[in-house]
Amino acid sequence: MTEDATAPAVSDGAASRERREKIRQRVADEGFVQIKALAEAYDVSVMTIHRDLDVLQSKGWLRKIRGGATAQPSAMYHGDVRHRLQAMAEAKRQLADAAAGLVSPGDSIMIDESTTGLSVAELLPSRGPLTVITNFLAAVNLLAGKPDIDLIALGGAYYPAYDAFLGLRTCDAIRSLHADVLFMSTTAITNGHCYHQSQETVAVKLALMDSADRRVLLVDHSKFAKNGLHQLAPLTAFDLVIVDSGTPEEELAALRTRGVPLHVAGSDTPLP
Structure with missing residues (x-):
């Protein structure tokens, strides 16, 4: 199975882009797909699929592993935003409910490109009037035009796999603003310590932290079992760390020992 070498270059380019988009969607839907299965499905060579996956991986859409490709995150790969939206949904809702309790009318709020932050954004229209600042396009689309929400969208270079704007221009835009939380x-x-997969993400998050009076970190319990490549900051750099009720007691004890300002979402303890 090989691609037609006599096909016009423009047509071949269009066909390659269409095939890669189908591959991207399939990997996101299924979580893992074998290279051999992709070659058979699209009637191309295994080497062509390898090249397709190299392109998609370079753009952050998926991760190549032995024999196939996956949408699962790793220490080097953040994970497709669609996959992230589906993960730990109940824990994210619990964290968002707790975070919303810290919001007062008139506040200015920054939200990063996390899907947990998106869960917070869903609750903000009922807490207005508010000013919301974000580099996450999904949050921009969610809040655009909502009554009592003054929305500031942070521009920069768009990263499709994150559905967010990152880079130097984004950092410059953040530094020109200031938020309550x-x-x-x-x-x-x-x-x-917090870790992330890309330096671009770390740079933007550091700028956000520097531009807010109060820093609140929202963490579901799965984060304690994951690895990241680039260090962001110690947990003690945050004014409050909110974890979900599924966080193991040994993790909670370790956080308290480190002096982390901690709140367990869903607990009877009032928010500080």
């Missing part, structure tokens, strides 16, 4: 999440927590 920042709600953000993290990819992984190791030894009391």
Whole structure:
């Protein structure tokens, strides 16, 4: 099975783009797809699929592994936003409910590109009037035109796999603003520090942290079992860390020992 070498270059380019988009969607839907299965499905060579996956991986859509491709995150790969939206949905709702209790009418709020932050954004229209600042296009689309929400969208270079704007221009835009509270999440927590997969993400999150009076980190319990490549900050750099009720007691004890300002969402303890 090989591609037609006599096909015009323009047509071949269009066909390649269409095939890669189908591959991207299939990997996101199924979580893992074998290279051999993709080659058979699209009637191309295994080497062509390898090249397709290399392109998609370079853009952050998926991760190549032995024999196939996956949408599952790793220490080097953040995970497709569609996959992230489906993960830990109940824990994210619990965290968002707790975070919303910290919001007062008139506040200015920053939200990062995390899907946990998106769960917070869903609750904000009922808490207005508010000013919301975000680099997450999904949150921009959610809040655009909502009554009592003054929305500031942070521009920059658009990263489709994150559905967010990142880079130097985004950081510059953040530094020109100031907010009452920042709600953000993290990819992984190791030894009391936050980690992420990309330097671009770390740079933007650091700028957000520097531009808010109060920093609130929202963490579901799965983050304690994951790894990241680039260190962001210690948990003690946040004014409050909110975890979900599924967080193991040993993790809670370790956080308290480190002096992390902690709240367990869904508990009877009032928010500080």
